[in-house]
Amino acid sequence: MVKAKPSSFCTICTASCSFECVGLLLSLSIFHPNATIYIICDSKTKTDIGEMTPKPRLNIVFLVELDKYSDMGRREMLQCNCWLEFQMTKARVIEFALQTERDTLLLDSDIIITGEICDIDDTKDLGVSPQFIRQEFIDKTGYYNGGMLWTKNKDVPADWIKFAETSRYFDQAAIEDLVAKYSHFEFDETYNIQCWRLTLSNEPAEEIANNFSANSETGLVYYKCHPIKFIHTHFNDGRFDDFNNIVIQNLIIAKNYKILTVIFRVVNRMWVLTVPKQPMVGWGKHKNDSYRELPILMKLKNKDVDVQYSETTIHCWLTPNILMYDRPTLEWLDAEVENASLILMGNGDVKDKIKIKIGEINAKPWIFWPRKPMLLEKILKRNGILLYEDRTVESIFIGNYENPTQEKFRNDGNRWKDVIEEYHCTKGSEHKFTHEEYLMKLRTAKYGLCLRGYGSKCHREVELMAFGTVPIVADGVTTDSYMEPLVENKHFLRVSGPDDVRKKIGEISEEKWCEMSEACYEWYQRNVYSTNCWNNMVSHILYD
DSSP states (O other), X not given: OOOBOOSOEEEEEOGGGHHHHHHHHHHHHHHSTTOEEEEEEOHHHHHHHHHOSSOOSSEEEEEEOOGGGTTOOHHHHHHTTOHHHHHTHHHHHHHHHHTXXXXXXXXXXXXXXXXXXXXXXXXXXXXXXXXXXOHHHHHHHOSEEEEEEEEOOTTHHHHHHHHHTTOSSHHHHTHHHHHHHSOXXXXXXXXXXXXXXXXXXXXXXXXXXXXXXXXXXXXXXXXXXEEOOEEEXXXXXXXXXXXXXXXXXHHHHHTOHHHHHHHHHHHHSSEEEEEEOSOOOGXXXXXXXXXXXXXXXXXHHOTTEEEEEESSOSSEEETTTEEEEOSSSGGGOOGGGGGOSEXXXXXXXXXXXXXXXXXXXOEEEBOOOOSSHHHHHHHHHHHXXXXXXXXXXXXXXXXXXXXXXXXXXXXXXXXXXXXXXXXXXXXXXXXXXOHHHHHHHHHTEEEEEEOOOSSSSOHHHHHHHHTTOEEEEOTTOOOSOBSSOOOBTTTBEEOSSGGGHHHHHXXXXXXXXXXXXXXXXHHHHHHTSHHHHHHHHHHHHHHO
């Protein structure tokens, strides 16, 4: 027998649970990208899903017909005797999916997928999920769980509705009648893991807890030595704290940053970016510019992003434990970093061997940013970018050096000055121009020289690209350690020293410059501009 994946998925949801459905859709996108999912929901849920970030990598087919239940939870539905009617929307969504699909897997909206679902026995008509609980509770609520059911048989939905009318426990116990009628298989213990398995099992709770294990090398959580497929729980319900903490702690050990991040999107009902609260002294001191302006802009542009300021960390985080490392070098890495499941490196290069600094840490390239993102975006909105013929300066460099590292890379002024049309390099912390004047000057040039600073990336590269000014990159400047690496002769020109500058510029036609300028501007818009950068960034985190 060959095991298969479902050809489609389906679920139901109303507004009170739409934040949990976001978790289902994000986690399903990770393990079943481009799958089709059918959703019967209310209008508010469809709106919430439409506004979520990032966009699920799924083909979502909506049927909006649950508005009458929008303001009701389970208690209210039981009081008005419509809980069963609502629950049997599950049969309706299966019927809806099977109008188009060969088969479908029903999943409750409060499920987080943790692995590929690939154990479908499609020689059978039905796939069901045992609850793995004690007999006394089976007698009350049924042997199978109603939050997971696979079928390919178009007669199943009508029979489920019929059997539920006389069921001892709503839709759930009626699954026993489906099993008695149709050929079926059962999903194993790695599927549909619920808190009830911890509290209502024949095995002691401690034993159930010990069945979980984690491996940071594989990034997986296991149940009885097999990778778990999905968790079925309310992560923000205090009744389930013990079970939820077992799951979360194992995910932390596994450093499974994708699923952890999705879970906390559900817990907080939004993405939470943490920034150290200033003023701080010592290693935590920061001017709150550079990256630290971007979370504010991202919050303004995205309804499901929030920012919190913390006095207990010197680092920036995406909740719960993705470290958004925005410092120029590795000097700021401290013991707190060991708690990270992932480090996103803003400055520097992932080849800098972070593991030599502190343990074995999963590090990936990140974006970089202007010194003052808010000001730059204001100028872009007000002034836009210039065409080739409107740029009055061929090449430009404006900078200074405040420490020996910067001086080492930048104090070759006489040679660079000979080949750069407008060259300003000053010593000390005093700047020749205001920051707005500096940015406006970059905007008027066709090319901008990029010299390494204290870190191997500089705000200047990004600021130039924001205005479509083509960077000329000298040795020591990192160009490939980005979520979207820069491409030579597309986003920048590379020179080994001043002697290369005129030759490289001379090889670029007006047409080629226009192509490169446009590529630079578009790169900035995708990766850094606040309207797009959050969606692009979190998509890379979850889906790459």
